[in-house]
Amino acid sequence: xxxxxxxxxxxxxxxxxxxxxxxxxxxxxxxxxxxxxxxxxxxxxxxxxxxxxxxxxxxxxxxxxxxxxxxxxxxxxxxxxxxxxxxxxxxxxxxxxxxxxxxxxxxxxxxxxxxxxxxxxxxxxxxxxxxxxxxxxxxxxxxxxxxxxxxxxxxxxxxxxxxxxxxxxxxxxxxxxxxxxxxxxxxxxxxxxxxxxxxxxxxxxxxxxxxxxxxxxxxxxxxxxxxxxxxxxxxxxxxxxxxxxxxxxxxxxxxxxxxxxxxxxxxxxxxxxxxxxxxxxxxxxxxxxxxxxxxxxxxxxxxxxxxxxxxxxxxxxxxxxxxxxxxxxxxxxxxxxxxxxxxxxxxx
Numbered sequence: 546x547x548x549x550x551x552x553x554x555x556x557x558x559x560x561x562x563x564x565x566x567x568x569x570x571x572x573x574x575x576x577x578x579x580x581x582x583x584x585x586x587x588x589x590x591x592x593x594x595x596x597x598x599x600x601x602x603x604x605x606x607x608x609x610x611x612x613x614x615x616x617x618x619x620x621x622x623x624x625x626x627x628x629x630x631x632x633x634x635x636x637x638x639x640x641x642x643x644x645x646x647x648x649x650x651x652x653x654x655x656x657x658x659x660x661x662x663x664x665x666x667x668x669x670x671x672x673x674x675x676x677x678x679x680x681x682x683x684x685x686x687x688x689x690x691x692x693x694x695x696x697x698x699x700x701x702x703x704x705x706x707x708x709x710x711x712x713x714x715x716x717x718x719x720x721x722x723x724x725x726x727x728x729x730x731x732x733x734x735x736x737x738x739x740x741x742x743x744x745x746x747x748x749x750x751x752x753x754x755x756x757x758x759x760x761x762x763x764x765x766x767x768x769x770x771x772x773x774x775x776x777x778x779x780x781x782x783x784x785x786x787x788x789x790x791x792x793x794x795x796x797x798x799x800x801x802x803x804x805x806x807x808x809x810x811x812x813x814x815x816x817x818x819x820x821x822x823x824x825x826x827x828x829x830x831x832x833x834x835x836x837x838x839x840x841x842x843x844x845x846x847x848x849x850x851x852x853x854x855x856x857x858x859x860x861x862x863x864x865x866x867x868x869x870x871x872x873x874x875x876x877x878x879x880x881x882x883x884x885x886x887x888x889x890x891x892x893x
Contacts, residue, residue, distance in 0.1 A: 552864050555871045559878060562757055565860075566596040566788040569604035572855065573792050576799055577601075577608035583653040584798075587641060587684060588660030589616035589634075590625040592882060593696075593754055597657065597791040598634045604795070617641070617650060642675060647683045655798055656688050658695040661731070663724050670723050677727040678734055685738030692745040692801040694794055695735050699752035699783070699809065700725040704842040707781050707815055711847035714750075714807040722892055736805050745801035749794050751810045752846045754787040755865050757872040759880040762865055765818070766825045766873040769833055776887045777818040780839030783811040783846050786860035793855050800854075809848040814862050818887075821866065828870035844886075 556562050569577075589598050594616070601614045616634045620626045629636045639646045641660050662676035681695070702712035703719035720726045732748050739746045753761050761784050768775050793810050800806050819839055826833035 552860065554867070556757060556868050557875075559758075563596060563599065566756065566791065567599040567603050568788060569600055569607060570792045570796070570855070570859070573600075573604045573795055574607045576796060577604045577612070578610050580612070580798065581654055583613040583615065583651075584655040584657065585615040585617060585651065585653045586657045586659060587617045588658065589629065589636075590618035590620055590622060591659055592756070592759055592880060593787060593791065594618070594659050595625055595628055596756070596787060597659070597794065598629060599632050600788070600791045601795055602633050613653075615651065615653065641680045641683060644683045644686075647687050650687065652688060652691065654691050656684070656691045656693040657794065657798075658684060658693055661696065661728070673724060674727045674730065678730040681731050681734040682738070685735065685742070685744060689738070689742040689744055692798060693735065694747045694749060694797045694801065695731070696794065697732055697748045697750045698725070698728050699750045699811065699844050699846040701729045701732065701750065702844065702846065705845050706841045707843075707845065711783065711811075711815065711845040712809075713847045714809055714850060722890060732805075739803045739805050743803050745803050746805035747797040747801045748805050748807045749797055749810050750807060750846060751785075751790060751794075752844055753782065753784045753811070753884055753886060754790045755784050755869075756787045756880075757869055758878055759882045759884070760784065760787075760869075761884050761886050762821065762825070762869040763873070763879065764883050764886070765822050766829065766869050767879065769822060769826050769831050770829055770873050772831070772834070774834040774836040775818065775822045776837050777822070777835055777839045778837040779843045779887045780818050780841065781843045781845060782816050782818065782886055783814070783844075783848075784816065784862070784865075785810060785812040785848075785858050786865055789858035789860060793851055796855055808851055809846045810851050811846045811848045812858055812862060813848070813852060815845055816862065824866055825870050828867060829874055
């Protein structure tokens, strides 16, 4: 069990960062002892996928129960293939938009669905809808006898004020913009096939994962370090250390049901953009410049149900703030994938 006193003051290398992101909860190791069959991760080469795959294989090894972890992607970045192979994950090349290619994938009992499209939607809305709605249909047809944990987003909820509190799983979706609408479409596809095939599904609505190479805090710290103003039009956010998000997503394999169960995954804090930026500015020894007045609406999720199930995130926001500032100050690698969390109009 990771405790606060176990956490390092700084994370200096990508190898160290990747190792911290892939530390399994004891509960996940226990689940891997009980789970039947292999695991396949669809869309593994995205921002979170490689660390989630590594976490899964680490949990398998600690469990002592042999099982394969497959990682599926188009692998436009060949380095991801090499990293997965080195970890003992079986990489499989597949375009999930191609139903024939999907049918060639091994049918295994446990599926983590991470595929999707967000940025670049404006101007190519049709591709976003195909990736976010058509691909789940292909996957559900092929894996009709499996259980599926499907990554979704808190953006399917309406924007709410801090005073209202975060949206809960019981709240009705009200997506803003085509990206969020297509994400609700993705959920509806999983819901349809779950009922049609009695397919157990868990929909993980995530806001937002934090890695030192990307994420809301990385975006803020980078702007401050480069003497660029911080936009606080969206004045608040929720976030969670990616290692915690990965653990909870894999643990959700034990929650799947038909009809689908919905699970909000994020940290317990409602973080002020102004306060987070000023804290980062102090750590970076930089004066923070702001544009825009703090808005009173944001995508805020209440993940108290996940906290009751899995406990609070093992890594607290104060640690990620400190790590992020140090990472950016030392010119640590960036994935150059801004979250655009400040967009309140649903346009990405």
